[in-house]
Amino acid sequence: MFKSGWRPNRSFIYGLAFSALGVFTFVVSNAFPGLPEGHPGPGLFPLIMGACMSLIGLALMVQYRSQDDGNKHSMVGDWISIGILLLILIVFPWLRNLAGFPIALAISISGVAMLLKILHWKAIIVGTSTTLVVFLLFNKLLQVPL
Amino acid sequence: MSDLFSVQGILALLLGGLYGSIFGAIPGLTATLAVALFIPIAFFLDPSVALPAIIAISSVAIFAGDVGSTVAKIPGTPASAAYFGQLFRLSRKEGPLYSLGISAIGSAIGGVIGALLLILTASLIVMVARQFSSFEYFWIAVLGLMAGVFASGGSALKSFASLLLGLLFATVGVDPTLGFPRFHFGNAQLMGGLNYIVAMIGLFGFSEVLGHVFRPEKNFEAELEAERSARAFFMRPMLLILQKKWLVIRSSLVGVMVGFLPGAGADIGSWVSSSIEKIKSKGKGDAEHDDEIILAGTSSNNAAVASAWIPALSLGLPGDTITAIVLGIFMMKGISPGPLLFDQQPELITSLYLTFIISNVILLPCFGYLSALMAKKLIKTPMPLLLSVVTALCIVGAYAINNDVFDVWIMAGMGLLAFLLKRGGFPLAQVVLGMVLGPILEQNFMVSAIKSRWDMSSFFDRPVALILMAATILIIYLGVKYSGKMFKQPDTEID
Numbered sequence: 001m002f003k004s005g006w007r008p009n010r011s012f013i014y015g016l017a018f019s020a021l022g023v024f025t026f027v028v029s030n031a032f033p034g035l036p037e038g039h040p041g042p043g044l045f046p047l048i049m050g051a052c053m054s055l056i057g058l059a060l061m062v063q064y065r066s067q068d069d070g071n072k073h074s075m076v077g078d079w080i081s082i083g084i085l086l087l088i089l090i091v092f093p094w095l096r097n098l099a100g101f102p103i104a105l106a107i108s109i110s111g112v113a114m115l116l117k118i119l120h121w122k123a124i125i126v127g128t129s130t131t132l133v134v135f136l137l138f139n140k141l142l143q144v145p146l
Numbered sequence: 147m148s149d150l151f152s153v154q155g156i157l158a159l160l161l162g163g164l165y166g167s168i169f170g171a172i173p174g175l176t177a178t179l180a181v182a183l184f185i186p187i188a189f190f191l192d193p194s195v196a197l198p199a200i201i202a203i204s205s206v207a208i209f210a211g212d213v214g215s216t217v218a219k220i221p222g223t224p225a226s227a228a229y230f231g232q233l234f235r236l237s238r239k240e241g242p243l244y245s246l247g248i249s250a251i252g253s254a255i256g257g258v259i260g261a262l263l264l265i266l267t268a269s270l271i272v273m274v275a276r277q278f279s280s281f282e283y284f285w286i287a288v289l290g291l292m293a294g295v296f297a298s299g300g301s302a303l304k305s306f307a308s309l310l311l312g313l314l315f316a317t318v319g320v321d322p323t324l325g326f327p328r329f330h331f332g333n334a335q336l337m338g339g340l341n342y343i344v345a346m347i348g349l350f351g352f353s354e355v356l357g358h359v360f361r362p363e364k365n366f367e368a369e370l371e372a373e374r375s376a377r378a379f380f381m382r383p384m385l386l387i388l389q390k391k392w393l394v395i396r397s398s399l400v401g402v403m404v405g406f407l408p409g410a411g412a413d414i415g416s417w418v419s420s421s422i423e424k425i426k427s428k429g430k431g432d433a434e435h436d437d438e439i440i441l442a443g444t445s446s447n448n449a450a451v452a453s454a455w456i457p458a459l460s461l462g463l464p465g466d467t468i469t470a471i472v473l474g475i476f477m478m479k480g481i482s483p484g485p486l487l488f489d490q491q492p493e494l495i496t497s498l499y500l501t502f503i504i505s506n507v508i509l510l511p512c513f514g515y516l517s518a519l520m521a522k523k524l525i526k527t528p529m530p531l532l533l534s535v536v537t538a539l540c541i542v543g544a545y546a547i548n549n550d551v552f553d554v555w556i557m558a559g560m561g562l563l564a565f566l567l568k569r570g571g572f573p574l575a576q577v578v579l580g581m582v583l584g585p586i587l588e589q590n591f592m593v594s595a596i597k598s599r600w601d602m603s604s605f606f607d608r609p610v611a612l613i614l615m616a617a618t619i620l621i622i623y624l625g626v627k628y629s630g631k632m633f634k635q636p637d638t639e640i641d
Contacts, residue, residue, distance in 0.1 A: 011304075014570040018307055025314060032326065039600050042326035045588045049314045056307045063303060077360035082565075085359050089558040092541065093551035105541060112537045115359050116530035126531060130538045138186070138542055145549065146542065 015060025022053030081115050088112060101146040106131040158195045159501065162202030163509040167517035169203070170210025177207035177225070177451075178467045182350045183536070185343050185471060186543035193479050194494055197472065198501035204468045205505040206513045208447050209253040212440075213517055216242045216249075225416040229443035232420075232436040239436075240378075243518055247379035248437055249444045250514030251387060252394060256445030257506030259398035260405065260452030265499050268460045269488065278485075280590040280597065281605055285614035287587040290463050292618050294579045296625030304572045311567075312580020313587070315340050322585050323592040335552045342581055343474045344544045344553045348560025349574050350467070351540045355533045356565040362529070379515050390441055393423070397442040398449040405450025405466065406457060415450030416443045448510075452502050459483060459495065463583065467575050470582045478547075 025046055032043030040047075088111045095104035110127025118126055139146050162184075169180035180203050188196035208225050215230035216237040226233070237245040278286070291313075295305045318329045319339025330336040387394055400422070401415035420443035423435065450466070457463040462483035464470035476483050481491065488495055544557035564574050598604035606612060 010570055014307075014572070018310075021314075028329065032328065035324075039595075042321040042324045042328060044592075045584075046314070046317045046328060049310055049317065053307070053310045053314070056303065056310060059303055060307065079360070081359045082356055082562075085356065086558055086562060089541070089554055092554055096551060101545075105538060108541065109534055109538050112355070113530065113534040116355075116533055117362060118528075118530045118534070123534075126534050130535050134535075134538045134542050138546060146546065 009064055011064035012061050015057045015062075015064065017057070018060060019054045019057030022050045022055070022057055024050070025053060026050030085112060085115055088115075102131055102135050105134070105146075154192075154195050155198060155497075158191075158199035159202045159504065159509065162199035163206045163505070163513045164516075166203035166206035167210045167513040170207035170213065170517075177204050177211065178471075179350045179354065179536075180204075180207045181468050181471050182346050183539045183543065185347065185475070186539070186546045188475055189343075189478060189547060193475065193481060194497055196475060197494070197498055200468070200472060200475075201498065201501045202505045202509055204451050205253075205257055205448060205502070206510055206517075208451055209250055209444070209510055209514055210517050212246060212249040212444065216245050216518075225447040226443075228416040228420040228447075229439050232439045236436045236440065243378040244382055245440065246514060246518045247383035248386060248440050250511055250518075251380065251383040252441045252444040253448040253514075254506045254510045255387060255394055256398040256401055257448035257452055257510065258503065259395065259445075260402050260449035261499065261502035261506060263402050263449075264452050264456050264459075264502065268456050268495075277610065279608075280593040281608050281611045282614060283586060284590040284594055284605070285611050285618065286461060286463060287583045287590065289614055289618045289621065290457075290583050291579065291587070292621050292625070294576055296621060301571065302625060304570075305576050308567065308572045308574065308576035309580045311563075312577040312582075313584040314580075315345065315577070316581050316584025317588070322589045323596075335550065340556060340581070341547060341553060343471070343478070343547055344556050345560045345581060346467075346471060346474070346578060347540050347543050348557035349564040349577060351536055351543075352557055352561025353564035353568065353574075355537050355540070356561055357568070358529060358533050360565070376515070379518065380511065386437055387441065390438060393438060394441055394445045397423075397446040401446030401449030402453040404446075405453035416447035419443055419446030448506065452506075455498070455502075459487060459498070460485065462586070464579065467578050470578050473582060 027050075029043040029046035029050060032041060032046070034041040034043070088108050092104060092108055095107060098104070099107070106127045108127070109130050110124045113123035113126040114120060135146060165184070166177065166180055170177055181200055184200065184203060188200065191199070211226035212230075212233055215226050215233040233245050233249065236248075291309060295302055295309055316339075319337055320327050327337050397419040400419045404415040404418055420439050423439045423442040451468070454464070454466040454469045455472075458469035458473055462473065464473050473483055481487065481494075540557060540561070541554055544553045545551060547553060564577075567574060567577070594605065595602075606615065
């Protein structure tokens with residue numbers, strides 16, 4: 001199946017991930033109860049999804065095992081900034097409980113602006129002014145409690 | 147209908163058109179993203195104002211995607227990517243106002259044809275749909291899913307994978323037929339399922355921010371020529387369209403047919419029509435046929451914008467991601483799309499029809515002209531500043547729907563997933579298609595199976611169900627035979 005010196009391309013790795021997710025789905029949904037008289041119950045669709053995902057994942061792995069997948073998107077980039085950006089959103093709820101929604105949003109957007117390479121003092125202005133506009137739009141104009 | 151001509155209604159149309167023209171003109175910001183970011187506002191507006199605004203946004207944004215192509219060879223939307231090279235070349239040869247004029251007037255005519263077919267055929271489809279039972283709805287959902295896989299334009303295998311992911315997300319939470327909670331992992335917030343709108347804000351909005359943080363994209367600095375002649379924008383394109391009327395009609399019809407298929411939409415319509423013209427012009431010198439290729443693509447994509455509403459209104463099936471969002475808004479507002487909508491909300495339906503005509507005949511040419519003039523300023527807005535605002539809208543939008551911070555996490559997770567899927571060449575529209583059609587497919591299958599005491603032959607013994615099944619098989623056959631994509635197609639960026 002694989003030639004010597006073979007290295008998996010990206011589509012192969014995605015295929016592997018799909019297969020793993022399919023197997024996981026299949027195993028979890030197998031534990032769902034069935035209907036009386038042995039008819040399938042709420043687990044039927046997830047079971048089918050799991051089986052199909054495993055097969056599609058395998059097909060992707062076989063399809064792209066040897067050929068160039070033609071993918072033009074580079075995976076080389078700033079993964080640390082991606083991690084920080086996600087971290088900002090992960091801590092957002094705690095920040096909101098601590099300081100309230102507008103301040104939490106202003107701090108978060110200032111952080112995001114810094115990640116987007118806006119200078120520190122400008123990032124704070126961007127974060128504060130964006131929050132002000134969005135907050136006024138939602139809270140005052142649309143009467144949406146934030 | 148009176149709401150459409152109220153101050154609120156007219157403002158919604160004008161601001162929607164302006165918002166769409168700004169969004170479409172900026173590369174990376176798609177019509178879908180414009181509509182997705184409008185959701186939090188739409189959520190708190192009356193449907194008779196929110197839906198016309200969405201029509202105005204989508205109609206104008208799909209056209210405005212051509213502004214980036216004209217100025218700097220960077221398509222603003224996936225739909226305009228089908229002919230962006232021709233637009234750029236023509237703008238250098240004949241001036242940007244002429245090339246954008248072809249695009250705007252062609253879009254307007256395509257949009258009107260699509261809207262007329264929507265008006266004429268939606269009621270007919272409703273009459274047929276009244277005869278539908280759970281068996282037919284099951285087959286319609288299967289047909290929609292298969293059409294979505296093969297109409298994606300990229301690898302059908304990857305489309306199918308994206309679709310399965312969407313279908314899997316749709317199974318999270320309480321089972322729609324039997325009430326059994328699934329995949330909640332002890333989390334009470336997951337019991338209600340993954341919020342469809344929150345997921346889309348993440349998939350189409352936050353993923354753009356992640357993409358830029360990962361690898362910053364430069365703003366383009368090209369100058370738009372100061373050609374302000376209304377003749378170049380309106381008159382010359384009109385003359386060209388009169389000469390090429392059959393091409394415009396044909397491309398609009400292709401757009402209507404593609405847009406009608408659940409999951410296909412304007413992007414695919416544009417690609418199909420411009421591809422036909424590219425194939426036809428082969429060997430005759432491509433540059434000579436730039437205007438024809440642009441006309442084909444642009445009339446097709448706006449026709450598809452309108453026709454995507456046909457299955458959405460009459461059957462409750464999304465024709466594209468924008469109508470998928472619209473269906474989400476219907477659900478949020480407690481409106482049931484489908485045959486009953488025509489009886490229960492006739493004013494809303496009439497108002498939607500009128501909006502399509504107004505958007506294409508008045509808004510599109512006017513905002514088209516304005517966006518051509520505004521592009522010079524807009525393209526200089528620093529991308530980091532723009533994406534900071536997008537992030538704020540994503541956070542507030544996700545939070546405001548349920549006033550639940552957990553939704554911010556779901557939005558971020560979906561954004562990360564979309565970021566990874568895009569880098570793997572997987573389309574995003576199919577994830578949304580799966581999330582929308584998944585519950586319809588499952589519920590109608592289970593109801594039909596229980597109703598028929600698990601006699602599977604009952605899925606095949608009703609005439610309409612058989613026709614739908616045959617159509618599904620035909621789509622699979624044609625998809626595999628003619629595209630040859632199932633196992634051969636390399637990756638392409640679709641959304």
